[in-house]
Amino acid sequence: MNRSEVRELADVYLSRFDERLERRFTEYDAKVERRLVELESRIDNKMTTGFAAVRVEMADRLSAQYRDLLRWLFIFWAGTIIPLAGLMIALIKL
Secondary structure (H helix, E strand, O other), X not given: OOHHHHXXXXXXXXXXXXXXXXXXXXXXXXXXXXXXXXXXXXXXXXXXXXXXXXXXXHHHHHXXXXXXXXXXXXXXXXXXXXXXXXXXXXXXXX
């Protein structure tokens, strides 16, 4: 075997190796891409579920705050109106 034949044989083996390497990189790239899509989907589902739970909790807390605010509003309103009504009745009787 002379030098040119060895070079041609090396080129053939190198091209086969290059093709296999390219194919494996392509397969690996597709595999990584698929995993990333799956991961993105799982994260999206978890975020959607988590945000829904936060919205429900916020709605519950806001309604509780609103109830408390209305209760205190009525208590202060009654606390103001009752003495005022008594004062007006006392002034009318004078």
